[in-house]
Amino acid sequence: MIDLLPNSWKSLLFEELSKPYFIDIQQFLDQQKSSGLTIYPPTKDIFNAFKITPPKQVKVVIIGQDPYHGYGQAHGLCFSVKKEAKVPPSLRNIFKELEDDTRCQIPKFGDLSSWAKQGVFLLNSILTVEEKKPSSHQGIGWEMFTDKVIHMISQNQDKVVFILWGNYARKKKKLIDNKKHLIIESAHPAAEIYAGGKAGFFGSKPFSRANEYLSKPIDWNLT
Numbered sequence: 001m002i003d004l005l006p007n008s009w010k011s012l013l014f015e016e017l018s019k020p021y022f023i024d025i026q027q028f029l030d031q032q033k034s035s036g037l038t039i040y041p042p043t044k045d046i047f048n049a050f051k052i053t054p055p056k057q058v059k060v061v062i063i064g065q066d067p068y069h070g071y072g073q074a075h076g077l078c079f080s081v082k083k084e085a086k087v088p089p090s091l092r093n094i095f096k097e098l099e100d101d102t103r104c105q106i107p108k109f110g111d112l113s114s115w116a117k118q119g120v121f122l123l124n125s126i127l128t129v130e131e132k133k134p135s136s137h138q139g140i141g142w143e144m145f146t147d148k149v150i151h152m153i154s155q156n157q158d159k160v161v162f163i164l165w166g167n168y169a170r171k172k173k174k175l176i177d178n179k180k181h182l183i184i185e186s187a188h189p190a191a192e193i194y195a196g197g198k199a200g201f202f203g204s205k206p207f208s209r210a211n212e213y214l215s216k217p218i219d220w221n222l223t
Contacts, residue, residue: 021141038131041074048076052116059119063169066126077122080112093189107222
């Protein structure tokens with residue numbers, strides 16, 4: 001599995017990759033697959049965010065929790081789904097805020113790869129999940145790894161925008177140096193589903209606020 005991580009990230013994280021907890025993650029996933037369980041995303045896509053966005057190109061970090069647990073959805077980028085997949089409710093709300101905030105047209109697909117190619121690091125805190133069992137891989141060690149990644153970006157980079165949606169992501173604030181970086185916080189986009197659009201995600205303007213801070217703005221348009 002380590003071989004799937006690009007060298008640009010591997011050289012920065014080599015100490016983590018040899019620690020017992022990371023070896024335990026690999027053994028756990030091997031055991032699950034040997035038992036006939038389906039794990040998402042497919043092995044080749046687990047480190048997709050790392051493959052598409054090299055460390056020196058990170059301009060924005062969006063933190064999710066764990067991958068989508070349905071067939072044909074997860075492909076290693078938080079909140080994103082494969083182009084042929086139906087757009088999930090959380091992502092529909094993200095697109096609604098994107099339209100209201102930037103006047104970008106709402107896309108018909110949910111693949112956010114074009115954001116990742118511009119330096120938007122779409123990182124789930126937990127990088128794998130068992131099919132139809134959300135949060136099933138919570139506590140197997142991924143959080144230790146991705147916490148290290150977030151902290152390393154904060155230490156090594158300057159003027160990065162960290163977008164924290166919901167209480168789970170907000171807990172990562174302690175890993176980020178707010179004197180060097182911009183932290184944008186709000187309710188989770190899914191919260192609007194249950195709050196009639198009044199949870200605090202709608203109107204938070206994360207996309208325009210990020211671009212105001214960055215020297216080279218992101219083209220958020222996906223259409």
